[in-house]
Amino acid sequence: MSFLESLVSVANDYLWNYFLLFLLCGAGIYFTFRLRFVQVRRFGQSCKEVFGKIRFSGKKAGDDGMSSFQSLATAVAAQVGTGNLAGAATAIVMGGPGAIFWMWLSAFFGMATIFAEASLAQAHRTQKDGAVIGGPVYYIKAAFKGRFGRVLAVLFSVFIILALGFMGNMVQANSISSAFATAFGANKLVVGIVIAVLAGFVFIGGIRRIASLTEKIVPFMAVVYILGCAVALAFHAGSIGDAFRQIFVGAFSPTAVLGGACGIGVQKAMRYGVARGLFSNEAGMGSTPHAHALAQVEHPCQQGVVAMMGVFIDTFVVLTLTALVILTSGQYGSRADGIELTQAAFTATFGSFGNSFIAICLLFFAFSTIVGWFFFGQQNIVYLFGKKAVLPYALLVVGFIVLGSLLKLELVWSLADLFNGLMVIPNLLGLLALSGSASRLYRDYARSPLLAKAKKGRQ
Known part of the structure; x- marks a missing residue:
């Protein structure tokens, strides 16, 4: 196991410290200018399209796709998960408070990237076995004709199935089981089995059950968590200014915040900020286009505008609130890491209720992500093997959920980072x-x- 950890660590260092760090940020900057700062110019429209069309019980999804809001809810279900709770804490521990700044920056440029992803997924979606289907494999094949395009599409499919369907869902299960073990003393294996059974029930319901679940659970879980963070920050209002100081100063001079012996440099802050930012908002990763491709809209860019709000909510709202609660609680610098640090931060404010609050929130966040990531992987299973392979895939995912609830945090996160990085390249x-x-x-x-x-509707 130690050899595997070392091997994965070396691969991640090469991918994230050099190649992907520049590729992701470079692509975001490129699309920002190529699309004339679409994330700024269309931000107001994005708010209206999303918040003006929230429905807890919209039209049932089916073979012809789903509503625009259901598509966004499915995407946000995948985006807002462990990365916003455990991931934010891990980024701060490994990269210092400055990692949050690099999360913000990558998310700002990532809003342009995800606009392009969603719009192209809409433009290149197709029908298979009588059902609408779409995702990066279809625009990859359109971009590169012939054998190279087919090979690149297959590689993306394999990487996303491993990254999200298997390794990513192990991360979600691991965080849920750890949170419930800390808050309630629950047995991790029992928690893993319960989550696996519930997930299996949703999986067998197909797109209709997945869309119905996400459109209800996503707005509810976001509001509950945001209110909890707001209350926690109200108790530590005097420390909010210093928290922002740590973030901005730490982004360019970590030693000025943490001291000369901290071992955290600017590159490390950038590395963990971008890596955890990607894991959180998924811009450029090629996951959320699977949901946006199925939206029933009149023009592909309508869903591109909607997709931008998913990144904004994920990073600039939910993740930022988590980071501020951690930095104002006085728990940063303790030995806690991952979801345990987030729980410790809330416990510092709410007492023992803090543990329970985060455990319950994480259950909703991570479970919805498991459902979303299963769906993204399923789209690629259908592309590679057809509908007949969906049931075996679902059974394997259920097994990985149970396994993930028992594995140690460092290896699970490292594997998720590795496969996330690999799927970014073809996308x-x-x-x-x-x-x-x-x-x-x-x-x-x-x-x-x-x-x-x-525009007329906003007047």
Whole structure:
């Protein structure tokens, strides 16, 4: 096991400290300029499209797709999960408070990337076995004709199935079991089995049950957690300014915050900020386009505008609140890590209730992510093997959920980082190759009556 950990660690260092650090940020910056700062220019419209169309019981999803809000809810279910609770804590411990700044920066540029992802997924979606289906494999094949495109699409499918369906869901199960063990003394294996059974029930219901669950659970869990964070920050209001100081100063001079012996440099803050930011908001990773491709909209860019709000809510709202609670609680610098540090921060304010609050929130956050990631993996299972392989895939995911609840945190996170990094490469290659197409789609949308109608609706 130690050899595996060392091997994964070396691979992650190479991927995240050098290659992906520049590829992800570079792609985000490129799309920001290519799409003329779409995340700023269309932010108001994004708010209206999302918050004006929240439905707890919309039209039932089916073979013809799902509503725009159901698509976003499914995407956000995957985005807002362990990365916002355990991931934020791990980033702060490993990269210092400055890692949060690099999370923000990567998320800002990532909003342009995810606009391109969602729009292209819409433009290149297709039908298979009578059902609408879409995702990066289809725009990757459109970007690269012939054998190279097919090979790249297959590699992406394999990586996302491993990254999210298996390794990623192990992370979610691991965080839930750890949180319940800390808060209630629960047996990790029992927690893992219960989560696996509940997840299996949702899996067998297909897209209709998945969409129905996410449109109800996502708004509820977000509101509950945001209120809890707001109350915690009210108790430590005097420390909020210093928390922001630690974030901004730590982004460029970690030793000024943590002291000369801290061992954290700017590159380390960037590495963990970008890595945990990707794991949290998934911009550029190629996961959420599977949900956005199924949205029933009149123009591909309509869903691109909606998709941006998923990154904003995930990083600038939920993740930031988690980080501020940790930094203002006085628990940063303790030996706790991962979800235990987040629980310790809330316990410092709410007493023993803090442990329970985070455990319950994490149950909703991580469980919804398990459902979303299963769905993303399923789309690629269908692409590779057809519908006949969905049931074996579901059974394997259920098994990995149980296994993940028992494994140690460091190895699970490292494996998730590795496969997340690998799936980014073919996805971004496809996106960059189709950047001209994304730009043309956006220009067409900007001239269409749909945008004028949206502007009129805001007046």
